[in-house]
Amino acid sequence: FVTSSKVFAESLYAERGMNWIIGAHVNKVEAGKVTYELLDGSAGEAEFDFSMLIPPFAGVGFTAFDKAGEDITSKLFAPNGFMKVDAKYDAGAYENWKASDWPRTLQNPDYKNIFAAGIAFAPPHIISKPMSSPNGTPINPTPPRTGMPSAMMGKAVAASICDMIKGKTNEPTHTASMSEMGAACVASAGKGLFNGTAAAMTVYPIIPDFEKYPGTGRDLNGTTGEIGLAAHWVKHILHHAFIWKAKLKPGWTLIPE
Ligand SMILES: Cc1cc2nc3c(=O)[nH]c(=O)nc-3n(C[C@H](O)[C@H](O)[C@H](O)COP(=O)(O)OP(=O)(O)OC[C@H]3O[C@@H](n4cnc5c(N)ncnc54)[C@H](O)[C@@H]3O)c2cc1C
Incomplete structure (x- = not known):
């Protein structure tokens, strides 16, 4: 069935008792406190013990x-x-x-x-x-x-x-x-050999093509999302496989990107 990634992501948060804020622009970070603006123009604050912020992407800033x-x-x-x-x-x-x-x-x-x-x-x-x-x-x-x-x-x-x-x-x-x-992504959602979970996702193509795939922009045969223990094992195996590949050890060319 087709569902939005919003439902997929938010159900993961809900199951783990986590609150989420989306559509927010962080405009100030202080020790233990972040200030943000929401899409409706309202402002808010959130306190944190630990935070990871990814800044707006930009190039290195070379002059050529x-x-x-x-x-x-x-x-x-x-x-x-x-x-x-x-x-x-x-x-x-x-x-x-x-x-x-x-x-x-x-x-x-x-x-x-x-x-x-x-x-x-x-x-x-x-x-x-x-x-x-x-x-x-x-x-x-x-x-x-x-x-x-x-x-x-x-x-x-x-x-x-x-x-x-x-x-x-x-x-x-x-x-x-x-x-x-297409691209595949395996996102860890809890570790443990028998009770770990990860979300395994594929999208094809990465950039939606609404001319070729009207509606979602994606080929539904190549676009999937599932969470479970198997994905956690896949993540674990990929971890070692990619380090192997990065070190150019025997057979590295057989390991896909
Ligand atoms: C926090 C975080 C988590 C992520 N998690 C994932 C994930 O789980 N899965 C996933 O698929 N992707 C993830 N990504 C994205 C992924 O890391 C990047 O998309 C990927 O590394 C980009 O590869 P790249 O080779 O284009 O650039 P980079 O890996 O950034 O490589 C660029 C290299 O160029 C070097 N460099 C820069 N300037 C110069 C210079 N002047 N001279 C020489 N060298 C220079 C840099 O040191 C760097 O080594 C994550 C990214 C971040 C920031």
């Missing part, structure tokens, strides 16, 4: 110059500091957004020897419908370039660069678009 000493920062980077690649950056309003706006080769359009994979590339726009509070504060989730798609992009870019260096071609030969690939 060409051989002649000319500043080419705006040619290479979007205003948020991420690198411009073969994405459609002039898609305009939400109603015009398409899955095809997302980059495929990850190559900079002006400098053919420069690529940006994973977290480094500038997305054409956010994924969800943009929201802001009545005070004008944008409150949106950042497009997630998580581990699996980042690695798939890195692999495609490396293969393209290889072919270009070997002189086989002048153009990238491999592509990895987030609107054409």
Whole structure:
């Protein structure tokens, strides 16, 4: 059956007696206290013992110059500091957004020897419908370039660069678009060999394609979510498998991204 990820996530919190606040923009953090603004414009405060805040994503903030000493920062980077690649950056309003706006080769359009994979590339726009509070504060989730798609992009870019260096071609030969690939995620929800749980999720494609999959934007054969002990074991096995892969130990190429 089809249900929103909101129900999936919120039921996990409810089952564990946790309260949640969504659609919030944190505007101040003090010792043990966080202040936020909600989508309806109201303000709130929450106290904490432990907190993990992920700040709004931005690039490193490089300034770039060409051989002649000319500043080419705006040619290479979007205003948020991420690198411009073969994405459609002039898609305009939400109603015009398409899955095809997302980059495929990850190559900079002006400098053919420069690529940006994973977290480094500038997305054409956010994924969800943009929201802001009545005070004008944008409150949106950042497009997630998580581990699996980042690695798939890195692999495609490396293969393209290889072919270009070997002189086989002048153009990238491999592509990895987030609107054409799926992603899997296993999120721990409690450890324990026999009573641990994790949520196992897949989405295909990562960027919803409402033209190809009207309604949800996703292929329901490749989009699933389930919580249980099996996913906890999968998470445990993947933990060791990925460290094995990272160390390039025998058979590492057989372990998927
Ligand atoms: C708290 C947190 C939890 C996460 N949990 C998950 C998860 O459970 N599952 C998942 O799939 N993803 C998760 N992610 C996302 C995942 O970590 C990233 O999507 C992924 O690491 C991006 O890969 P990347 O190679 O593009 O960039 P990075 O892994 O950030 O690699 C970039 C590298 O470039 C280096 N660098 C930067 N500037 C320079 C420079 N000037 N010169 C040389 N080197 C430089 C950095 O040191 C870094 O090593 C999480 C992210 C965060 C922050």
